[in-house]
Amino acid sequence: MYDKGKIIPGLIVFVGLVTFPIWYGLATTAGPLPNPEKPTNAKECVEPVEFMRSSHMVLLNEWRDNIVRSGGTRKGTTADGTEYVRSLQKGCMNCHTSKKKFCDECHTYAAVNPYCWDCHIQPKETN
Amino acid sequence: MKVLQALGIVLALMLVAYVGAALPGGRTLFGVVLPYLAFAIFIIFFIAKVMDWAKSPVPFRIPTTGGQANSLPWIKQNKLDCPSTTLGVIGRMLLEVFLFRSLFRNTQAEVHEGPKLAYGSSKFLWLFGILFHYSFLTVALRHLRLFTDPIPAFVHALEFGDGFMQVGAPVLYQTDLVFMAAVTFLLLRRLVLPNIRYISLVADYFPLFLLLGIGTTGILMRYVLRVDVVSIKMLTHGLVTFNPFIAESVTGIFFVHLFLITVLLAYFPFSKLMHAGGVFLSPTRNMANNSRMVRHINPWNDPSIKPHSYAGYEDDFREFMVEAGLPVDKELPPKEEAPAAEGDAPAES
Known part of the structure; x- marks a missing residue:
């Protein structure tokens, strides 16, 4: 083998880089799995759980575009006829009261940093 | 035909993953077993390939x-393009690896009326090549958010920078667009230019279709079908911490995406994609042009073979040379029967 002194360190660097997640996982302690707090005052959300889990951001985006840009209504009705307010702070957070205990649980886990709070004033939470 | 063949293979792979993951045991096979296997193949055969190259001697400076x-x-002297020192070579290698300098010099030949042959600079291959490589790197590093917990700061920074435009929700990543555009260009280049099309093989089209498939399924998962990213992270982070768990909500499209990456990893060490390791071993890039300053010994020289000068050669064969009438530097020593040989040797010629 030729140029051992350069090729072997190079290969070690290569293996170190591609196995980064493995040894990083060994070196760090993973936090608990996300467990968003369930609301106590309601049993159903505005859409089925599966939809909310994957597509709540699309819904919020639609509300924003509809209300802020097209002057749409604040009133929404679920499939079973319950009325709700189409609003992040007055609607969603009416049940999901805590940003920390609900939103941040999954967002932190998946490194999602939504820009809701660029405009909305973030609710103050003491704990 | 070769295009369709490559496209067909990729589509078949996608179908295999989609159907396979729905079969009993398929989720574990496509979600856990094959990714582990592919990753092992990737590392072991990557190293084996580089070691194999390292065993081939490079005789002289090129x-x-x-x-x-x-x-x-x-x-x-052009110290970066034709370095004679190690420092210059490091500079040339850095430019080659990070900026694809050789590709930047790409030229295109055109035949005009006359006929006249003209060479022009052609930067498009370099441009889309570098766009592709850097956006792919960014996309790959961004995926570390699914493989690490806690997530390192540089991943957050990439995440923020890549979604800087804040288009839609979930935010659009710029590299997604650049990646797809660049791969599409590299594919169209092979399809549209007749001379490139002529030399393109299935092995050229296949990685491009594979990457397009990976990009398309990834984009679909994020922006269109929208999968549950938390349950996916439970699997991906589980894979790297050797504790994989596949939640029910992980769906078919994810297995297609994952299987195409699995195939890419397993295919990598046996394909042209090995230029990733090969670029470091390019003799015309990694050797200093100092052959007039340093004596380089051919590495496969047999030490038992001594240098043989012309004078030595003539010493060995002088008699035969004189006999055949060949000119010699040194005449034969005079012998007893010298008069007999006198007239025969044409010493002047």
């Missing part, structure tokens, strides 16, 4: 360069 070599003092 001064194939794009610039003026070190010469007389008043001739300016």
